[in-house]
Amino acid sequence: MPRSRVVFLGVAVAALALIVVTQVVPRLMVQNGTLLVVVAGRAPGTLPTAPVRLHGAGGWSGIGDASGEFPAAPDERELLVATVPVGHYDGVSLGDDVAQVSVTVSRNGVEPVLLGIDAGHIITGAAYAGNDQVNLGLGELAGKFVPMHAFHLQDQDGRAFDNASIRGHDLVIAAFHTTCHETCPLYTALFFQISRHVPAGVTLVEVTTDPATDTPAALKTYAQSIGASWTFATGTAAELEAFWKPFGVELSKGDVHTSSLALVDRHGYVRLVYRGVPDVGHSVPPALITQLNASGIAELTSGGDGWGSGEVLQALLAITGPETPASTGGAEAPAFSLRATDGATTALSDLRGKVLVVNFWATYCPPCRAEMPMLVRDVGGTPGARLVLVNEGDSADAALGFLDALGITQASLLDSDLSAGHAYGAVALPTTVFVKPDGTIAARQVGQLDERVLTAELASLGD
Numbered sequence: 001m002p003r004s005r006v007v008f009l010g011v012a013v014a015a016l017a018l019i020v021v022t023q024v025v026p027r028l029m030v031q032n033g034t035l036l037v038v039v040a041g042r043a044p045g046t047l048p049t050a051p052v053r054l055h056g057a058g059g060w061s062g063i064g065d066a067s068g069e070f071p072a073a074p075d076e077r078e079l080l081v082a083t084v085p086v087g088h089y090d091g092v093s094l095g096d097d098v099a100q101v102s103v104t105v106s107r108n109g110v111e112p113v114l115l116g117i118d119a120g121h122i123i124t125g126a127a128y129a130g131n132d133q134v135n136l137g138l139g140e141l142a143g144k145f146v147p148m149h150a151f152h153l154q155d156q157d158g159r160a161f162d163n164a165s166i167r168g169h170d171l172v173i174a175a176f177h178t179t180c181h182e183t184c185p186l187y188t189a190l191f192f193q194i195s196r197h198v199p200a201g202v203t204l205v206e207v208t209t210d211p212a213t214d215t216p217a218a219l220k221t222y223a224q225s226i227g228a229s230w231t232f233a234t235g236t237a238a239e240l241e242a243f244w245k246p247f248g249v250e251l252s253k254g255d256v257h258t259s260s261l262a263l264v265d266r267h268g269y270v271r272l273v274y275r276g277v278p279d280v281g282h283s284v285p286p287a288l289i290t291q292l293n294a295s296g297i298a299e300l301t302s303g304g305d306g307w308g309s310g311e312v313l314q315a316l317l318a319i320t321g322p323e324t325p326a327s328t329g330g331a332e333a334p335a336f337s338l339r340a341t342d343g344a345t346t347a348l349s350d351l352r353g354k355v356l357v358v359n360f361w362a363t364y365c366p367p368c369r370a371e372m373p374m375l376v377r378d379v380g381g382t383p384g385a386r387l388v389l390v391n392e393g394d395s396a397d398a399a400l401g402f403l404d405a406l407g408i409t410q411a412s413l414l415d416s417d418l419s420a421g422h423a424y425g426a427v428a429l430p431t432t433v434f435v436k437p438d439g440t441i442a443a444r445q446v447g448q449l450d451e452r453v454l455t456a457e458l459a460s461l462g463d
Contacts, residue, residue, distance in 0.1 A: 031085050031086055031107070032083050032084070032085060032086065032107070032108075033083070033084060033085075033086050033105035033106050033107055033108060033109045033110070033111060033450075034081060034082070034083055034084075034105075034109065034110045034111070034450055035054065035063065035081070035082045035083075035084050035103070035105060035110075035111055035113060036078065036081050036110055036111065036112045036113065036367070036370065036448065037052060037063075037066070037078075037079040037080050037081075037082070037092070037112075037113050037115065038076045038077060038078050038079055038112060038113070038114050038115075038134070038366055039066075039070045039076065039077055039079045039114070039115050039116075039117050040070060040071060040072065040073040040074070040075065040076040040077070040114065040116060040117070040137075040138060040141055041070055041071075041072055041073065041116060041117045041118055041123075041141065042072060042073065042116070042118065042123075042141050042142075042143070043072050043118075044069065044070065044071050044072050045069070045070055045117060045118070045119070045120070046068065046069050046070070046120070047066060047067055047068055047069075047070055047079075047094075047117060047120055048067060048095075048120050049065055049066070049067035050065065050066060050067065050094050050095030050120075051064070051065050051066075051093075051094075051095065052064055052065065052066050052079070052080060052082075052092070052093070052094055053092070053093045054082075054084060054089050054091070054092055054103070055089055055090055055091035055092070055093070055098075056085075056087055056088065056089040056090070057087070057088075060091075060093065061084075063080065063082035063084060064080045064082055065080075066079045066080050066094070070117060072141075072142070073116070073137075073138045073139075073140075073141035073142040074138040074139065074141075074142045074364055076114065076138060076366050078370065079115070084105055085105070086105050086106055086107050087104075087105060088102070088103070088104050088105075089102075089103040089104075089105070090102060090103070092113060092115065092127055094115060094117075094121075094122055095121075097121050097122040098122075099115065099122050099126075099127035100127070101113065101127040101128065101129050102129060103129040104129070104130075108450045108452060108453045109447060109450065110367070110371075110447060110448035110449070110450050111129060111130065111447075112129070112130070112131060112134045112366060112367050112370075112447075112448065113127070113128070113129045113134070114126075114127070114128040114129075114133070114134040114137045114138065114366070115127055116137065116140075116141050123141075126140075126141065130447075131365070131367055131429060131430070131446075131447050131448070133267075134366055134367070135364055135365055135366070135429070136265070136267055136269065138364065138366065139269075139364070140269065146246075146269065146270050147268050147269055147270075148163065148166075148264055148268045148269065148270060149242075149246055150162075150163055151163065151239070151242065151243045152235065152239055153207065153233045153234060153235040153239055153240070153243060154216055154233065154234065154235060155216065155219075155231050155232060155233050156216050156217075156219035156220040156223055156231070156232045156233075157216065157220065158216045161205070161231065161233040163268065166203065166264070166268070167266075167268070168201075168266050169201060169202070169203045169266055170199075170201055170202045170203070170263070170264065170265055170266050170316065170319055171202070171203050171204075171205060171262075171263070171264040172191075172194065172198075172202065172203070172204050172205070172261065172262075172263055172312065172316070173205045173206075173207055173261065173262045173263075173264060174187045174188075174190075174191065174205070174206050174207070174260070174261045174262075175187075175206075175207060175209050175244065175247075175249045175259065175260045175261075176188065176206045176207070176208060176209070177208045177209050177210035177213065177214055177252050178208070178210070178213060178214050178218060178219070178222045179210065179213055180210075180252065181291055181292055181293040181295075181296050182292070182293060182295045182296040182299060183259040183277050183296070183299060184259075184291075185284075185288040185289075185291040185292050185296060186277060186278055186280055186284075186288075186292075186296070186299060186300060186304065187206070187259065187261065187278060188206065188226065188228065188288055189280040189283065189284040189285065189288050190261075190278045190280050190308065190309055190312070191204050191206065191228070191230060192228070192283075192285060193280065193283055193308070193309035194309050194312055194313060195229065195230060197309075197313055198313075198316070199316055199317065201266065202316060203230070203231060204230035204231065205230065205231040205232070205233055206230070206231070206232050206233070207232075207233045207234070207240070207243065207244070208232070208233070208234045208240065209240065209244065209249060209250070209251045209252040210251065210252045211234060211235060211236055211237045211239075211240050211251070212237075214232075214234045215234065216234060219232040219233075219234060220232075225287065226285065226287045226288060227285070227287070237251065246270075247260055247262055247273060248260070259275065259276055259277060260273060260274065260275055261273070261274040261278070261312070262274075263312070263315055263316065263319060265319050271315075271319050272315050272319075274307060274312070275305075276304065276305035276307075277299045277302075277304035277305050278304050278305070278307060278308050278309075278312075279303045279304040279305070279306060279307065279308040280300070280304070280308060280309070281308070284300065314417060314418065317418050317422065331440065331441050332439060332440055332441075333348060333356075333358075333424075333433070333435045333439050333440065333441050334348075334420070334423035334424060335347070335348050335349065336348050336413075336415075336419075336420040336423070338390070338413040338414060338415060338420060339413070339414055340411040340412060340413050340414065341391075341396050341399050341400050341403070341411045341412050341414065342411040344411065346388075346413060348439075351386060351388065352437070352439055353437050354384060354385065354386045354437055355382075355384055355385040355386070355434070355435070355436065355437060355458070355461045356385075356386055356388055356433075356434070356435035357375065357379045357385060357386070357387050357388065357432060357433075357434060357435075357454075357457075357458075358388045358390060358424065358432065358433040358434075358435060359371075359372070359375055359387065359388065359389050359390065359430060359431075359432045360390045360392055360415070360420075360421050360424065360426040360429060360430060360431045360432070360433075361389065361390070361391060361392065361412075361429055361430050362391060362392045362393060362394055362429050363391075363394045363398050363399065363401075363402040365429040365430060367429070367430055367447065367448035368429055368430045368448075369402070369406065370448060371430060371448045371449050372389075372406060372408060373406055373407075373408070374449070374451055374454070375387055375432075375449065375454070376408055376410060378451065378454055378455065378458070379454075379458070380410075382458050384437075385458055385461070387410065388413065389410060389411075389412035389413065390412065390413045390414075390415050390420055390421065391412045391413065391414050391415060392415050392418055392421045392426065392429060393415070393416065393418055394414075396414055399412050399414060424444075425444065426446075430447065430448060430449075431444065431445070431446050431447075432444070432445045432449055433445075434457050434461060436461060442457070442460075442461055443457060445457075
């Protein structure tokens, strides 16, 4: 719009503009959010031109046409960005393909939706909405995660332990049987250690490999004898063979079985499998020490295979996501001191006196890739503000490769053990935290930032 030439009305116009910006514009924007549709395949491919539609309470509505090449996951391609009314939607279509998926668009928010494509069509079941689901979907399409197969077991109280009972829970599952005297007591000792620090929503389960001995009653007696509070599960020989087969675990023959521990996320995907003997140190309950035979004692004193409760808990933190802090605004920003991709070390105290935009990100996160150039551009162009990039869990080389691919020269801090992200409540990636010059938190944004929201936050913090 051309600059007004009526100079004497400048003050009035400025006042009116302020009213429009602070009162009218938010009301006009309140009904809209942004839908970001991305695509990926198990292999690269080309998508023919097709309309994309969104289904909600009012039926189907077109949001644009899409076409072009797409990469193999975990890489992805932005298909289109559309402004849509806020609300809940339950389906996305691409041409004649319809995918059921729960999509929630919030005011000024950016909701990512991933469509898995094969031969120009949506792969059955491969539609994901939200940051966590999109990241999960890319992992699944890339073959990194496999779904937990159907199973039907029962716990020590005779209750069903099956796919329905675990839905919504992250799991730690270990193979064991009550008459094992080598590695099994060490796995149970590991569970005692994990149980003292396990994140909320995580279920610990020891599943037997000896159905003949380990009936529900036998498991209940065993749990009571050692003071264990977690779940023990059993079933028929056929049920247990079917349960353990995907993990490469055979039913036991005396003290011999494949020692394994698996982490399964709340969506039902196997995320990590440990093999061998855990290092439990010297923290082993006496009731378990007495169960160990000579080979078991040797395994205990040798330190196992170099992984233990610390490694399992760190992996769980990455899978479950850190806890949401009780306070988001007005609280003191948690202190940190982290090494960066350029080798330097930066502490929060070094940055005091500036407006900070602290962005938690990871290389596997598509919304992180989408928003980062905008963050670098807009925060870098705001006097008195500084962007602090914090990578969650990637190696320095992986983080540098990600930044280089985007043409970003700014170094990123490396939160290798995820402790800073946990302290700042990075419940999903990306998460952006706005910190005032006095060191207190002004606001948090979970998920991809809308540029309008970033502009508004920077403007308010600069007042």
